[in-house]
Amino acid sequence: MRAAIIGYGGVGRALVQLLNDKKDYLNKEGFQIQVNYIIGRNGGVYNSEGIELKDFMEFGAGERDITKYPQGGNKEISFQKMLQNRDADVVIELTPTNIKTGEPGMTHIRRSLECGINVVTANKGPILLEYKELKAIAIKNKVQLGIGCTTGGALPSINAGIMDLAGSRILSIEGVLNGTVNFIINEIENTGTTYIEALNKAQLLGIAETDPALDVEGWDTAAKLIILTNVLMNEEKSLKDVSIEGITKITPEEVKNCLNKGYKYKLVGRAVKENGKTQMTVNLEKLDPAHPLYGVSGRNKAVRYVSDTLGDLTIIGGASGVIPAAASVLRDLININRGYKFSE
Amino acid sequence: MRAAIIGYGGVGRALVQLLNDKKDYLNKEGFQIQVNYIIGRNGGVYNSEGIELKDFMEFGAGERDITKYPQGGNKEISFQKMLQNRDADVVIELTPTNIKTGEPGMTHIRRSLECGINVVTANKGPILLEYKELKAIAIKNKVQLGIGCTTGGALPSINAGIMDLAGSRILSIEGVLNGTVNFIINEIENTGTTYIEALNKAQLLGIAETDPALDVEGWDTAAKLIILTNVLMNEEKSLKDVSIEGITKITPEEVKNCLNKGYKYKLVGRAVKENGKTQMTVNLEKLDPAHPLYGVSGRNKAVRYVSDTLGDLTIIGGASGVIPAAASVLRDLININRGYKFSE
Numbered sequence: 001m002r003a004a005i006i007g008y009g010g011v012g013r014a015l016v017q018l019l020n021d022k023k024d025y026l027n028k029e030g031f032q033i034q035v036n037y038i039i040g041r042n043g044g045v046y047n048s049e050g051i052e053l054k055d056f057m058e059f060g061a062g063e064r065d066i067t068k069y070p071q072g073g074n075k076e077i078s079f080q081k082m083l084q085n086r087d088a089d090v091v092i093e094l095t096p097t098n099i100k101t102g103e104p105g106m107t108h109i110r111r112s113l114e115c116g117i118n119v120v121t122a123n124k125g126p127i128l129l130e131y132k133e134l135k136a137i138a139i140k141n142k143v144q145l146g147i148g149c150t151t152g153g154a155l156p157s158i159n160a161g162i163m164d165l166a167g168s169r170i171l172s173i174e175g176v177l178n179g180t181v182n183f184i185i186n187e188i189e190n191t192g193t194t195y196i197e198a199l200n201k202a203q204l205l206g207i208a209e210t211d212p213a214l215d216v217e218g219w220d221t222a223a224k225l226i227i228l229t230n231v232l233m234n235e236e237k238s239l240k241d242v243s244i245e246g247i248t249k250i251t252p253e254e255v256k257n258c259l260n261k262g263y264k265y266k267l268v269g270r271a272v273k274e275n276g277k278t279q280m281t282v283n284l285e286k287l288d289p290a291h292p293l294y295g296v297s298g299r300n301k302a303v304r305y306v307s308d309t310l311g312d313l314t315i316i317g318g319a320s321g322v323i324p325a326a327a328s329v330l331r332d333l334i335n336i337n338r339g340y341k342f343s344e
Numbered sequence: 345m346r347a348a349i350i351g352y353g354g355v356g357r358a359l360v361q362l363l364n365d366k367k368d369y370l371n372k373e374g375f376q377i378q379v380n381y382i383i384g385r386n387g388g389v390y391n392s393e394g395i396e397l398k399d400f401m402e403f404g405a406g407e408r409d410i411t412k413y414p415q416g417g418n419k420e421i422s423f424q425k426m427l428q429n430r431d432a433d434v435v436i437e438l439t440p441t442n443i444k445t446g447e448p449g450m451t452h453i454r455r456s457l458e459c460g461i462n463v464v465t466a467n468k469g470p471i472l473l474e475y476k477e478l479k480a481i482a483i484k485n486k487v488q489l490g491i492g493c494t495t496g497g498a499l500p501s502i503n504a505g506i507m508d509l510a511g512s513r514i515l516s517i518e519g520v521l522n523g524t525v526n527f528i529i530n531e532i533e534n535t536g537t538t539y540i541e542a543l544n545k546a547q548l549l550g551i552a553e554t555d556p557a558l559d560v561e562g563w564d565t566a567a568k569l570i571i572l573t574n575v576l577m578n579e580e581k582s583l584k585d586v587s588i589e590g591i592t593k594i595t596p597e598e599v600k601n602c603l604n605k606g607y608k609y610k611l612v613g614r615a616v617k618e619n620g621k622t623q624m625t626v627n628l629e630k631l632d633p634a635h636p637l638y639g640v641s642g643r644n645k646a647v648r649y650v651s652d653t654l655g656d657l658t659i660i661g662g663a664s665g666v667i668p669a670a671a672s673v674l675r676d677l678i679n680i681n682r683g684y685k686f687s688e
Binding site: 022029159164247326328341 | 357369370373375498503504507511515633646653655657658661662667670671674677683684685
């Protein structure tokens with residue numbers, strides 16, 4: 001499998017490291033990958049025989065500008081160039097998420113699929129905005145579109161819905177999908193601190209972003225919920241279809257009262273089919289101990305599906321971080337290599 | 345996909361019903377199946393153009409002897425005959441489990457794979473005894489062996505290990521894998537009754553078998569654990585490698601004490617790699633509320649994997665019953681139809 005990595009930030013670097021560290025193990029498992037392109041903001045690295053990942057990482061430890069890499073670094077290397085060369089079987093799209101336009105990922109994904117190249121992406125934007133169209137392009141061109149990393153990183157939420165519940169209809173989705181929010185609620189539970197102080201701590205620890213709005217106002221949870229709903233319940237929902245509540249108004253008193261009654265607050269994304277219509281909400285909910293998502297805490301995430309013939313399925317996991325996110329991209333690559341047709 | 349169903353008991357009947365009920369839905373999803381053979385103990389039904397499932401089920405409602413079915417019922421129809429005809433792409437092996445010899449399933453699975461026919465099975469015996477050999481035969485003949493139903497029915501334990509953790513190494517397995525045992529423990533927790541009375545109730549409700557030894561003495565949990573360990577941790581373990589404890593000595597007082605301390609008893613199957621060796625146990629363990637398997641109760645099951653790069657993954661679900669078991673067989677059929685290579 002000849003790969004082109006587009007977007008070289010934290011997840012991209014973790015992926016290169018993973019592919020290098022796991023090379024022997026993956027070879028033994030029947031998975032050979034050769035990275036022909038690593039493309040950043042202003043140029044990249046190209047080697048038609050495969051970039052020497054170990055050597056490239058050693059170079060990268062001392063120099064951030066990858067175009068200066070002696071074995072193939074070049075300011076002229078671009079996504080466009082890669083398309084012209086036609087020597088990649090899969091594009092790994094890892095540019096930053098933009099949930100308004102989806103760009104630049106949208107163009108990368110669409111053009112790659114149109115050119116008959118498989119795509120694996122960690123980029124929520126394009127999938128949130130145009131999943132149906134992108135899937136149709138993939139089917140038309142007989143290639144695969146792997147999106148496992150867009151809805152909870154290492155948590156195999158998409159996988160579980162497509163592969164583990166194959167043949168059954170998903171009737172509802174409930175998810176605790178944002179690790180930063182979990183961390184903040186846990187912090188208030190454990191220390192009785194205010195929301196603002198808990199948020200500050202999360203920012204200090206690098207868990208919350210400098211602009212935390214996406215997480216704490218519920219947009220990230222809503223985006224993941226929409227992707228899951230569109231992919232697994234065959235809908236065409238967008239942000240305007242979701243009633244969204246964040247956690248910014250939560251008080252230590254409320255949290256304490258809730259705990260005293262034996263419940264726990266979780267920010268739950270929920271999609272339920274009622275009278276033929278799928279209702280979607282993101283709400284701060286009090287869960288009782290019998291609820292399968294009650295115990296999901298810290299940086300873990302979870303999703304629960306109710307299906308017609310395979311019963312309820314709850315999956316809990318998906319530790320946050322760039323390594324698990326990269327491992328989730330690798331999972332899609334391997335499953336595609338094993339012949340799986342996500343879109344048919 | 346042309347299928348031969350070998351073994352026509354509860355799961356077989358549920359599968360025929362499911363394939364009939366879901367026909368339109370499955371066709372729309374790109375899955376076409378035609379059942380050419382349904383083979384029971386003394387003969388079966390054969391139609392080279394596909395048995396009319398709806399009509400066959402209506403016949404079956406009034407008559408148990410399937411060889412009397414007018415459209416193709418025949419005492420001469422046998423597994424051997426099916427192999428000679430060579431008009432099946434997949435054998436669905438559903439004969440009763442024998443964990444000592446694996447027969448008759450062992451012969452059915454081995455011969456089918458040798459003849460280049462895919463196999464999906466719900467039969468624990470052959471997989472417990474000879475997984476490695478059967479997998480090697482499948483690889484040699486470039487066919488697939490689907491075993492998802494052997495380790496918890498609808499619970500996607502094998503799927504999660506192979507597909508959801510693809511590319512990561514599984515370091516340990518913990519499972520609450522027997523619904524009957526869960527039911528009995530729950531009953532003692534809720535009513536303070538004795539083990540024997542709880543078992544009697546489970547038998548009355550048809551949850552426990554007349555001979556409950558396999559479940560309550562821990563053999564069923566051990567068998568499932570061995571299959572998971574051999575498949576997912578690349579081991580060659582058998583029953584003699586597992587230290588097995590059942591639940592037959594549990595007392596209402598112990599259960600009450602455990603509950604009072606905030607813990608819950610679960611029969612846990614566990615495989616852990618220590619100093620390069622995989623240790624396996626089936627023990628009645630006290631789990632605290634923070635443990636991901638604490639909440640698994642009633643007829644649900646669960647398994648927790650710890651992996652190197654994809655973190656911890658806990659999956660909870662897998663309601664018992666013939667419909668979920670049949671749906672689990674269907675899941676394997678669909679994933680094979682979608683091109684997945686379980687064995688490579």
